[in-house]
Amino acid sequence: MTVTVSVPAPLRTCCGGAAELSVSAATVRDVLDQLERSYPSLYRSVCDETGAVRRHVNLFVNTAHVRDREGLETGLEPGDIVTILPAVSGG
């Protein structure tokens, strides 16, 4: 099924300037696998080399944070929007 990945402004240079990407995926993990294959620089900005989502990056499915669903195993429906956002943190 096709879902949309919303890319935050600081990471758009990793995917040719695109703000949104169309991806065929059944789970959030599938989305990340697709990104790793098609946009490795974008993937590396979201996940570290162990495959873990970086501490200060949040992933949402529509309006729900994946940690409040089933994490990376959260299932997707056609037309869902997976949003990548930097966390509100820093100093």
Place this chain on the structure above:
Amino acid sequence: MPERIILCIGTRKGLFVAESSASRRRFTLRGPFGPGVSVYSVLIDTRDTPRLYASSCNAFFGMKVLRSTDLGKSFGETQSAPVFPKDDGRALANIWSLEAGDGTEDLWCGVEPASLFRSQDGGDSWEMVSGISNHPHARQWQPGAGGLCLHTIVRDGDRVHLGISTGGHYLSEDGGRSFSASNQGVGAGFVPDPYPEFGQCVHKIARARNAPGRLYIQNHGGWDDRPGIGVLRSDDHGHTWRSIAEGLPSDFGFPIVVHPHNADMVYVMPLEPMTRTCPGGAPAVWRSEDGGGSWQPLTRGLPEKDSYFTVQRDAMTIDELASPALYFGTTTGQLWIGRDSGQQWSRLFTSLPPIHCVKVAVV
């Protein structure tokens, strides 16, 4: 083109580049580059057409290496930053050191968690150096307050000295293929054994280029019951070390710097060990002119009171002019210059972000 002084200042909010004529009377500032992102290490690479490299330690999206080919007027990212092999289990947390290797494209990079990487194409691709990164001790090293970092790379022909906090001093004598802990005389105040084989919290290592085998260490001192372990000297390529801390107001500190033309002239910035700030609120760089046999404070122009800053491990350096100047940056964002080998201090910049590292070169 007349000689220029290029000063790179890595801060918590990006990299600044200051430039001056060789007179060092006035520096102009540009930046921040990699804005908003901490820069812990810088290399001014003068082996060929000068290039500047800086780590950009992005807490959100991971590590980058920045590169400039126009003396810091603009920066771009290299094609990749160091990355652990996928099955290694470790993830890059920070980039703490960048050093030039052989040839014109060879770079070395020390990271957190403590490991070493090497690039042979000017930073576009990196390979982990297994001899230290997978050393049998590696999984026993513990993080210090700054993290488990490989912060110092000192090259001397086929010898490579590494400083790891907390791992200690490691030495390779085969060009970096294999490493051994070399900490005889390097103390630790935070473990039962005062002189362990490894695990010391070495803060910085400096080599005297014109005295073969001479090195200095600023170690984690400040221990009442283990005095003098903070400032050390070696005359045998780092195989053995001895204390040279006698006469200092504190043997705790982070940077240690050697005069470029005089191996006996060495500089430290003693800090009060509990607060890690200037003792009594009165900052002073201390200089030895006899290889650590005695020490004198260099305070002319520095505040006499009410100054409680820290100078981090890579935030003090010295240029290579005939009469060199020292430079140090503070966690309060001040950049100081000590002209005439540190005899006279003045502030170049007063209100930068907290400073992590300062590097200088004559180009």
